[in-house]
Amino acid sequence: MKFRCAARGAVLVVGLLGLAGCASQQEPAEQALAGIEKTLAGSGEQLQKYLPEKHAAIVGRVAELRDALQQGEYARVVRQAPAVVDELRRAVADAAIARAEGRIAIEDEWRELSKAIPGMITATDQRLAALAGRPPQGMERAVFRELVAKYEAARSDWGKAATSIDTKNFENTVVAARGLKATITEAMAALGVPAS
16 A cells, blocks of 8 residues: 555656656747747848748748647757757858848949940930931831930939939849849940940
């Protein structure tokens, strides 16, 4: 009888210790997940922009940890969280590198655009002046007027872009300038202006 009571007591103690062990890992599991989610929220936009596959993989891993936490698998969360933190840190660093490399590339592109477009505008303006308002041979007047209007809008937009560029809108300005160059190139070809 004493043995049974002792055995039941031992089972009860082991069970309570097991519950206490689970409960003692709940707080670290919750803190680990909260830290990961906070870092992801702060860096997620940049990570998604520059490394979308890594972002998706990390979001999936965080969802798995969240599910494990909701199912009371605290030990699993505590065990797996450091690997997710490590993966997230590496991804954030890689995204920062990709952003810097992208910035360098876009600055190089801006330098090229700011060298090329003014000369293209000068050559196109000279051709339009030589045409004196008449379309080139073989071009209908309506098509010519539309082409000139499109070119003049691009020339005006280039002037605005070149004078209003700043760090906030730099990338968007370069993308817009890329489109303006294409429009001006199209006008040059239609007007018979040789490419420089």
